Amino acid sequence: MKKTAFISAAAAAVMAIGATAANAATLEDVRKNGELRCVVSTGLAGFAYTDSAGVYQGFDADFCRATAAAVLGDPSKVKFVPATGKTRFTILNSGEGDVLWRNTTWTFVRDVDVKLTFVGVNYYDGQGFMVPKSLGVKSAKDLDGATVCIQTGTTTELNLADFFRTNKIKYEPVPIETNDESRTNYLAGRCDVYTTDASGLAATRSTFPTPKDHVILPEIISKEPLGPAVRQGDDAWADTVRWVLNATLAAEELGITKANVAELAKGTNNPEINRMLGTEGDLGAMLGLEKDWVVKVISAVGNYGEIFDRHIGPSTDIALERGLNALWTNGGLQYTPPFR
Amino acid sequence: MSEVAQTYPPGQHPDMPPPAGQRGLMLWLRTNLFSSWVNTLMTVVAVYLLYKIVPPILDWAVLDAVMNAANRNECREIAQGACWAFIKDRFSILVYGFYPSDERWRVNMAFILLCLALVPVLFDNVPFRKPGMIFSAAYPFIAGWLLLGGLGLTPVGTDEFGGMMLNTVVGVTGIAFSLPLGILLALGRQSHLPIVKSCSVCFIEFIRGVPLITLLFVASTMLNYFLPPGTTFDLLLRVLIMVTLFASGYIAEVVRGGLQAIPKGQYEAADSMGLKYWQSMRLIVLPQALKISIPGIVNTFIGLFKDTTLVLIIGLLDVLGIGKSSLADAQWNGLSNEIYVSIAIFFFIACFGMSRYSIYLENKLDKGYKR
Structure with a gap:
């Protein structure tokens, strides 16, 4: 134990020096390596998983591709670095990854103390509870004395403790490492309640033998803005990732889709579309990217709505509604600063 | 009672079969499964457990299993067993x-050669053991070349x-x-x-x-x-x-x-x-x-x-x-x-x-x- 403690102390000591060294000009490093090292989940339905050909698919994986398309001009030049909830920040901070698109909640501590820069929110989530219908529970406040399956190393673990403390009810946590483990444990009845982000609950419930026997309780006990993060200290790189996300949002707002982007890139009457797609002005060069970077992004993965519908939208097995993730013009929270 | 005890000269009596219950299956059962009341109890419990465990496993893994389906829901429509x-x-x-799928023959090749390279190391009564040992010593380099590529083969990164x-x-x-x-x-x-x-x-x-x-x-x-x-x-x-x-x-x-x-x-x-x-x-x-x-x-x-x-x-x-x-x-x-x-x-x-x-x-x- 002492040796382990020493190692972590040493790690912390060199963190500051190492981090700044690794931070210099990530964009150049990515160009030099010819690939973007993108940290993703080891497996989360709809967000990141491998298909039968061994290719990463999912909502987060597509944002990795979008970033690679913008930076390297080729969406296939991504090296996916799978990370568990515990290792994701170390991998990013040690320079083993360039950007983190891993359904990671943007919190104060992670932003300030873990030395990350969160550059936006690609999915607004919130923590919920799922219980078997047979339990007869109508509200999370009825859960006194319940056993709760909970993933360790996540914000959900901390939210849970807060929620039960403020409501002065007792619970017994069953610590779990992965989503799949919680599913198994919950179905086997080793815990009464399964809690994680509401999107995850819906995704998991869709795979149950009898989804109708389980209810998701109405309480959403936390704000979980999931978004991409980069190492602190390389603002230019943070800008790049931020505006890749913003470009997909703006594209949806302006009606630019995978299908029509090539047509629109020839020039339109809308100056904002022209600026984005590089036919007017030179926004790309300001980021150090090609003139047609947005064209590459949209033709690779489509706009935000298309990515959403393809992987987690109502037509998929995950079947999530847009909800908070609708554009601000449709009553949601997704809002991008203007391309100007 | 026509049977008359046959007499034999001393030392010439043929071997008689053991008495019933002391031979064949009965003997085996007696000595191995029912030798004492503890053993008998354990046999009964074991048989009961096997009866409880084996059929469901067999059901799940073989009888009720699905070999061909495009996804999970299709599997579940066909049968409830293993998919x-x-x-x-x-x-x-x-x-x-x-x-990369085009290069997977190299992995197969490396595996077959591994088996060949192991033979002279693991067994000493095989023919051509001496030259075999030389091959075994060279194997790590051959395998490295096959898996990583270079020198005529397409390079494959270790991240793949x-x-x-x-x-x-x-x-x-x-x-x-x-x-x-x-x-x-x-x-x-x-x-x-x-x-x-x-x-x-x-x-x-x-x-x-x-x-x-x-x-x-x-x-x-x-x-x-x-x-x-x-x-x-x-x-x-x-x-x-x-x-x-x-x-x-x-x-x-x-x-x-x-x-x-x-x-x-x-x-x-x-x-x-x-x-x-x-x-x-x-x-x-x-x-x-x-x-x-x-x-x-x-x-x-x-x-x-x-x-x-x-x-x-x-x-x-x-x-x-x-x-x-x-x-x-x-x-x-x-x-x-x-x-x-x-x-x-x-x-x-x-x-x-x-x-x-x-x-x-x-x-x-x-x-x-x-x-």
Whole structure:
């Protein structure tokens, strides 16, 4: 134990020096390596998983591709670095990854103390509870004395403790490492309640033998803005990732889709579309990217709505509604600063 | 009563069959299953448990299983048992990981050659053993060339390794290199030279005092803090080094146990014959010490092979990692039993093979010692 403690102390000591060294000009490093090292989940339905050909698919994986398309001009030049909830920040901070698109909640501590820069929110989530219908529970406040399956190393673990403390009810946590483990444990009845982000609950419930026997309780006990993060200290790189996300949002707002982007890139009457797609002005060069970077992004993965519908939208097995993730013009929270 | 007892001259009476109940099946049942009331009770309980356990497993795995389906829902529509279609769909990435599909023959080739290279090392009564040994010694380089490419083959990055292939690469490398290193460390620990001895002791105690996960974690993320910026040092290579060092620490202690079991007279006899240190070790001490250590060594190897799944922690997708990430595919989500059972079978075959080989070797070597 002492040796382990020493190692972590040493790690912390060199963190500051190492981090700044690794931070210099990530964009150049990515160009030099010819690939973007993108940290993703080891497996989360709809967000990141491998298909039968061994290719990463999912909502987060597509944002990795979008970033690679913008930076390297080729969406296939991504090296996916799978990370568990515990290792994701170390991998990013040690320079083993360039950007983190891993359904990671943007919190104060992670932003300030873990030395990350969160550059936006690609999915607004919130923590919920799922219980078997047979339990007869109508509200999370009825859960006194319940056993709760909970993933360790996540914000959900901390939210849970807060929620039960403020409501002065007792619970017994069953610590779990992965989503799949919680599913198994919950179905086997080793815990009464399964809690994680509401999107995850819906995704998991869709795979149950009898989804109708389980209810998701109405309480959403936390704000979980999931978004991409980069190492602190390389603002230019943070800008790049931020505006890749913003470009997909703006594209949806302006009606630019995978299908029509090539047509629109020839020039339109809308100056904002022209600026984005590089036919007017030179926004790309300001980021150090090609003139047609947005064209590459949209033709690779489509706009935000298309990515959403393809992987987690109502037509998929995950079947999530847009909800908070609708554009601000449709009553949601997704809002991008203007391309100007 | 027409039967008249036939008489025989003394010593000529033919052997009579044992009385009924003392022969054949009855005897076997009596001695093995119902010899006492405790045994009888245990037999009854065991039969009951088998009756309770076997049919459902058979039902799930064979009778009610689905071999062909496009996704989980289709599987469930056909039958409620195991959905082996999932494993079929994922089989190639479970085995080869992300290795490019056009180049997978190289992995197969490397595996076949591995089996060939193992034969002369593991068995001593095979023809052409001498040239075979040369091939075995060259095998690591051949395998490295086949798997990594270069010199006429398309290069494949180690980040594309995955699945069972990754487990095998890490396991075999660890086993092959940790044994010699471990023996050296064990000898170093027994040595009279103070520097050699203290270095060995420090190394062994450090390795044994730190969990493998910590070492892997250091290898994957912390080395970057110490190396000058810009150096890239292949992740898989770092893992191989750490796994080898880790296993060698344990092997060293197992071998030391063997060395200490050799009577002092053997060392003295070797000295009195005028053998130098290395000669006496090679000819007298190590052959005996290693023979005693076989169960411990194989135990360490089996542990090492199973520990290869820990590479998941540092973002290498071994067979378990591929399984986990396949489970997150919405098309197949929730079929964890199928995937874990398949992975368990893979590990069982590998580990059981090692354990059988160790028993074979022990039987072969303990002529004259058997009790």
